[in-house]
Every structure is written in C-alpha cells, then in structure tokens.
Amino acid sequence: MTSWLLLTDVERRRVSRVAVRLARANPLLVPAAIGVVVGVMWLAIKAGAGAAIMAVFLPSGLSAVLAIILMGGVLLGLGLAAAAPRFEGLDAQIRTVPIAPLQAYLGTTAIPLTVAWFIFAIPVFDFGTSLFRTIQVPAPDAWAGLLLLAQLIACVTGAAILEILRARPSRRALLAAIPLVLALGLPAVAASLTSAPTWSWLAAALPHGLGKSSQAAVAPIVVPSIATSLLGVLAIGALAAGAWSAAATLPGRAPAGSEHMRSRRIPRRLTLAMGTWLTLTAVRDGRVRVVLLLSLLSGAGMISATAVLAGRSAAALTPLAAILLLQFAAGAPLALSSDLAQGRWLWRSIPPTGREVGLSWWIVIGTITAAISLVVVAPVFAVMPLDAYPFVLGALVMAAPIPAAVGRLLPFRHDALARQLGVLALQLVFFLGALGIAELIAQRFLLEAGPVAVLVGMLALTAAICSTAPWREA
Amino acid sequence: MGAMPVEDGSREPEAAPLALRVDHLSFYYGTALAVDDLSLTVPAGTIAGLIGPNGSGKTTTLRLITGILEGKHGSVDIQGIPLRDAPVEAKRRFAFAPDAPSGFDHLTVQEYLDLYAALQSADPEYGARASNLLGVMDLQPHTNRVLGKLSHGTRRKVAIVAAIALVRPLLLLDEATSALDPESVIVLESLLRSAVRYGCAAVVATQDIYFAERTCDLIFMLAHGQLKAAGSPDELRRTFGAADLRGAFMKATGLTHVLEGIDDVLAPPD
Numbered sequence: 001m002t003s004w005l006l007l008t009d010v011e012r013r014r015v016s017r018v019a020v021r022l023a024r025a026n027p028l029l030v031p032a033a034i035g036v037v038v039g040v041m042w043l044a045i046k047a048g049a050g051a052a053i054m055a056v057f058l059p060s061g062l063s064a065v066l067a068i069i070l071m072g073g074v075l076l077g078l079g080l081a082a083a084a085p086r087f088e089g090l091d092a093q094i095r096t097v098p099i100a101p102l103q104a105y106l107g108t109t110a111i112p113l114t115v116a117w118f119i120f121a122i123p124v125f126d127f128g129t130s131l132f133r134t135i136q137v138p139a140p141d142a143w144a145g146l147l148l149l150a151q152l153i154a155c156v157t158g159a160a161i162l163e164i165l166r167a168r169p170s171r172r173a174l175l176a177a178i179p180l181v182l183a184l185g186l187p188a189v190a191a192s193l194t195s196a197p198t199w200s201w202l203a204a205a206l207p208h209g210l211g212k213s214s215q216a217a218v219a220p221i222v223v224p225s226i227a228t229s230l231l232g233v234l235a236i237g238a239l240a241a242g243a244w245s246a247a248a249t250l251p252g253r254a255p256a257g258s259e260h261m262r263s264r265r266i267p268r269r270l271t272l273a274m275g276t277w278l279t280l281t282a283v284r285d286g287r288v289r290v291v292l293l294l295s296l297l298s299g300a301g302m303i304s305a306t307a308v309l310a311g312r313s314a315a316a317l318t319p320l321a322a323i324l325l326l327q328f329a330a331g332a333p334l335a336l337s338s339d340l341a342q343g344r345w346l347w348r349s350i351p352p353t354g355r356e357v358g359l360s361w362w363i364v365i366g367t368i369t370a371a372i373s374l375v376v377v378a379p380v381f382a383v384m385p386l387d388a389y390p391f392v393l394g395a396l397v398m399a400a401p402i403p404a405a406v407g408r409l410l411p412f413r414h415d416a417l418a419r420q421l422g423v424l425a426l427q428l429v430f431f432l433g434a435l436g437i438a439e440l441i442a443q444r445f446l447l448e449a450g451p452v453a454v455l456v457g458m459l460a461l462t463a464a465i466c467s468t469a470p471w472r473e474a
Numbered sequence: 475m476g477a478m479p480v481e482d483g484s485r486e487p488e489a490a491p492l493a494l495r496v497d498h499l500s501f502y503y504g505t506a507l508a509v510d511d512l513s514l515t516v517p518a519g520t521i522a523g524l525i526g527p528n529g530s531g532k533t534t535t536l537r538l539i540t541g542i543l544e545g546k547h548g549s550v551d552i553q554g555i556p557l558r559d560a561p562v563e564a565k566r567r568f569a570f571a572p573d574a575p576s577g578f579d580h581l582t583v584q585e586y587l588d589l590y591a592a593l594q595s596a597d598p599e600y601g602a603r604a605s606n607l608l609g610v611m612d613l614q615p616h617t618n619r620v621l622g623k624l625s626h627g628t629r630r631k632v633a634i635v636a637a638i639a640l641v642r643p644l645l646l647l648d649e650a651t652s653a654l655d656p657e658s659v660i661v662l663e664s665l666l667r668s669a670v671r672y673g674c675a676a677v678v679a680t681q682d683i684y685f686a687e688r689t690c691d692l693i694f695m696l697a698h699g700q701l702k703a704a705g706s707p708d709e710l711r712r713t714f715g716a717a718d719l720r721g722a723f724m725k726a727t728g729l730t731h732v733l734e735g736i737d738d739v740l741a742p743p744d
Contacts, residue, residue: 259623266588273592277581284580284620343577349540350593351565 007099007107036425044123048130065131066147069124073151076120077158080113105248117155124151142226146233153237156244157183163247173250180243183236270352271360278336278364288335333369334423337407365404370396402430492554493518493644493675494539499548501534501699508534510699512548516675516692518643521666523686524679526696527727532679533573535696536648539677540570553643566595569637573649573679575629579622583613583632586621590636604639610661611635627653638665643674650678651685663689687719695726702726 023030051065099107128144137143160180167173261284266276282288340347340361347357373396381389406427494516501509509531516522524532537543539550541557541564550557550564557564578586591600608614611631621629630653637645645666651659659682666676666689680686686693687707695703695710703710703726707719714722724730 259620260618261582261620263582263584263588263618266585266592268592268595270592273589277578277585277589280585281580339577339579341577342579345537345542345570345572345575346577346590346593348542349565349570351562351595352593353562 004099004103004107004111007104008111011108011112033425035429039429040123041126044126045130048127049134051127051131069127069147069151070154073154074158074161076117077113077155077160078162079158080116080155081109081159081162101249102245110244110248113155113159117152121148121152124148139226146226146229149230149237150233153183153233153240156237157240160240160244160247163244163250167247167250170251173247176243176246176250178243179239179246183239183243186236186239270356271363274357274360275364275367278339278368281336281339282368285335333365333372333403334407334427336365336368337403337423340407362401362404365407366400369403370400373400402427406430491518492516493520493552494522494677495549495551495554496535496539497549497551499535499538499545499550501538501543501545501547503534508699509538509545512696512699512701514694514701514704516644516677518553518675519670519673520691521670521676521678521689522692522694523690524677524694524696525681525683525686525723526702528681529698530696531699532696533648534699536570536646536677536679540568540646541565567642568644568646569594569640569642570646571630571633571637571648573652574626575633580620582618582620583608583624584617586632587636587639594640596640600639603641604635607635607639607665610665611658625653627655627658630654631658634662638669641669641672641674645669645674645676647676647678650680651682652680659685683720683723693719695723697727 125144125148128147129141132140132143132147157180164173164177164180167176264276264280266273347354350357377396406423492515494514496512496514499509499512500507512531512535514522524535526532534543538545539552539557541561552564552567555564555567578589581589587601587604590596591604608617611634613628613631613635616624616628616632621632624632634647634650637647650662654662663685666678669676678686678690690707692706693704693710694701703713703722705713710719710722710726711717714725716722716725724733
C-alpha cells in the first residue's frame, strides 16, 4: 500500500475507533447521529422546494440560492482544511518517516477532506434535484450533479485559500496563488464582459436567467447547454485543484503566540474561577479567535448578501440568518469544551463534586455563548422587522446552554475533524429540536406560555445532562 | 516486620495513624484487568513508593486513589475517610500531581496556581508557599509564561509545586521523577522528606529504582496489576537476597530470566 493510502487508513481507523468508543460512552449519540442524517436529508428536500419558490418570487432569488451554496462550499473547504489533522499533527516519530510532502498532505488532509465533503454532498444533491425539478429545467438530475461538482470545486477553492493564507509569505506562495486567482477571477471577468448582474458570476455556469436587474420581477429561465456549463466548471475546477495541490507543499508558518503573558488574578469562587479561566483561554487561544472571526465574517457576508440580493425582502430572511449565526457563535464555546476534557485529571481529583463543576461549567459556557451571540447577531437587528425581535432573542437565550450540554456529551477536539463535525451536528440537532418542540407546543397550547415552558424544560434538561453526564471520555 | 513477597501489602496497625488504606481494590479497562485485588496501607509520616514495569498498574492505582477512576471492587480510605462514601471530605485530604498534566494551556504559571488554589479551596497561605516552592524549583523566571509553551519537565515541576504547596496529609505523585532534571530530583527528595517531617505521607509512583531506594521508607512492587512484594528497601533486599533494590526488583518481577537470554535477541538467525 502506498504511503498516502497508509496515512489515510490510519485516519480511518482512528475515526472508527473514536466513533465506537463514543457510541459506547454516550448511547444518546447513536439516535442523534441517525436523527442528523434523516433530518438533514428531509430538510434538504423540503428546502429545495422552498428555495425554488423563493427563487421564483424574489428578484435574483435563484442567484442567491446558488451563491449561498457555493459560498457555503468555500467556507466548508476553509473549515475542513483548518480542521484536518495534517501531517504536523501526527506523532513525532511518525513525522520522521521518509514521505514526500505532497503524499503526506494527500494522506492526512486531502483524502479525509474529500470523504468528509461527501457527507455534505448528499443533502446538496437532494437539494439540487428538488430545486431543479421545481423550476422545471430539463434534465434536473444532471443539473443537480453539476451543482454538486461546482460545490466541490468551491470546497477545494476554500481549502486552497486556507493553505495559501497560512503559508509563510514567499515567492512560492505567490506562484501557488496564481491559479487560484484565475479560478476566482475567470467567472467574474466573463460576467462583466457579458454585462451580467452582481453575484451572478458565482452561478454563471448554472441554469438560470434571473436577476438581470434588481427591479425585475421574474425573468424567464434560460437554460444554457449543459455541456458548455460542464466544460466551464471543469476548467475552473482544474485551476482550483492546481492551486490546492501547489499550496499543499508550501512551508507553513512558525508557531505563533507569545510565551509570556501578564498574569491575571483568578477569583477563589468556583464559578468565577472557571469563568476567568475560560475567558482567558478564549482571548488567548488563536484557534478560538479564528472561529470567532469566521463567525463575524460569515455573518456579515450572509446579511449583506441577503440584503443586496433581495432588498427589502431581506427582512423576512433575517431571523433565519440570525439562527444560523447562533450556530456559528457556538463554535468558540464548543472549542473551549476541549479544555475541560483535557483537564479531566484535575476536575475529578478536586473536592468540588462533579455536579458543582458541571453546574459552574454550564453557567460559564451559557454566559459566554450568550455574550458572543449578542455580538455576532447584533448586525441582524439593524435589518430585522421589530416583530421578529422576540423570536431571535428567544432563540438566543435557548441557544446559550446548548453548547455546554453538547460539549459535555461529546467534547470538542481541535485536532480531530470527525469529532468537530460530530459536535456541530449534535449541536444542530439540539438546537433544531428545541425550536421544533417550541413550535409544536406553541401551536397546540398557549402561544405565549408554550415557548417559555419549553425554554424552562430545555434549561432543566441541559442542566440535568450537564450535571449527570459521565466524565467517560477515555 | 519483615518484607512481604505476598499478595497483601497491608501492614499491621502501628502507632502512626494511617494516611491511606487500599483494600482489595480491582479495576478493569473493558475486559482487561489492570489492578488485581490490591491491598496496601501507608502510615502517616511515610514515603511509599509504587514501582513496577510499564502497565503494572501504578498509574491506575493512583487514579483509583484520587477518584479519577471509579473502581467497583474494593475500597480506598484517606485518613480513615472512605472515598466512595465521602468523596469531598476524602479529597480534601490529599494533593495529586499527574504524570502528564494536561489542559489549561493558555494560563500562565501564576494563573494556574491561583486556579488550582481556588478549586482546592486552599488556605490563605497557599500563595506564599507556592511562591517559595517556585523559587526552590527554579521556576520563578517562568511565572508569567503560559503552560502550553513550557517543556514537559517544567510543566511537571509546576504540577508538583501546585500539589506540594497544599500541604495535605497525603501527597500523591505519579511518575515522580519523570522528565525532571537531576537538580529537581534532588530538590524533590528533600521536599518529600520535609513534608514528612510536617506529618504528611507521600505515595510516589516511579520507574526510578534508585530514587525509590534513596527516598522511600516503604516500597510496593507491582506487576500485572498485582502486589508482588512490599516492605522497606532493607527488608526487600534481605528477603530476595539481593545486594540492592534493583536486584530485589528483578527477582520479584521475574526479570532475571529475561536477562539471561538477552545476548541472543539481536543475534542473526542461523
């Protein structure tokens, strides 16, 4: 077996061992994982039809949907490449084996990343099929496949961007960036030459004819030749893949960060001591800072894109954007849960009981999540209709304790891609579950009291899980 | 009392009160037996050493004593307080430094000591004692360095300082001398002696037989999770007819037979 396949196999074994161990430690994760798969598939099919309706009724709506999918692909590539274990993450002895950098990158990053992308590909394909059937283009399945390919290219582009960003500034990095710039610039140049509207370059290769002007109602759907579109997508894909493989062997940055810090005072009370520790960690940990920065950037991008594309209709979409942002905002507190898991030896050997430690953890993480969420979703309030405020604020309060529960059930790991994806999926299940229950109760019982009851129930359940969830992380 | 090449390391009650009693303790990792019906006692004012090969159950034993792992079989009493029934009271009576302290990478040494004091509800003089110990262990220049940037050895010294400064009746050190420089090992020996003079007891798991021979009043030899022998270094030497503790250890663990054929291991095949 070649070296890179061996490294991939090592990753596969590691992931399967972790999955089995986690399933044994927290049986709740098994139905949660099944729920994620079924729920995401169902949502993808439903969202396809919903997006098609939005595309028909909103000016530039189809462009918006496609742009969001492709932008999502770029973000996914960025995130996956950042989370991939990488050769540097392996044991020091293994790192001394004679393997070419490209092979090491293929084995530890590129192949696991592509496999991870397939997890996202299934709902995207569902979504595309549903979308293209609804808008009645010829050969909808083929177009869905093309959308999938475009998303993979966006994902590779995102990974290449990250590799170039984290490489040491050099002539090689500059050269590696050339195909990437071409891949990004080609559709934009083509769009400007054909007088296409803003953002449409992202979706230029796909079948739509909407959005010629922001005032236009519904433009007729123009379906280009699928062969032409495929060739265009492949050309861009080749450039993106070239950039990615060229960037893979770039020398990385030296470990950054100062060794010396001004020591801060840690209070003596348990909750305050934990709060200070986690706040200092959030401020000082570069990876948590990156998560926060990505949250803010993607939030700002999502809101401005929605506003540019849909004008006043953006107001209707902002609660949805806010909820998605809350998911992003939870990334930092989730990342902090790994610090709790690493210090397990201390938490279990100190006099405060697991219940006391769990409760303090829950309070601290809830507060941190709420604070970050407020900052992240604050721009949403500017474009949101007043009657949506209670909904978003309610969602925010509800979202606050969830990372604590998820972090306790499945501690986040910076260096384990599968673990990160699992944590985020579990987070989504908790969050959507809470919203779903709230909606059900609100429909069937008292409109006002229902959400409150659910909120209290969620808090109680989360507290119970936090205080009794075993510290069984091996 | 002579050394006991036996399965029970409990000693008869003596004048000194017991700092630690472990009674018929067993623990499984899945189906693998890690600690097998282990019993031992450590009187107050004693430095006890747990020695044994890798995988002999030393770390697991310390984790069971500290409550990091919960054993279903057997019991652990700290100064007569049962860990299972009164964990908070029992945990107030010991301090522990692990083999590989992890977590808290973004705190400075000083912040970590503050956090540790808060979590342990340490007395008001803890800070002064910790500061003194930082000086003794040559850690003062590192006070404002973040833990994640320290070498493994320095990080271990910080964990040892944090634990010793608590001055609890029982001090538990896992792999006491691992990654420490020779100066720090010498200082640690003196610190353990000093702690004993203040009435503390210490249990140190170590791979360093010479350290154990020099420092420990009582040795527990473990292999395959079982107690193979117990006694003072002198008693063990006499019992096994060995010139030093190394010889006694080799006989107790069966290593002598392995060494007999060592020259053939790297020989080319016929």
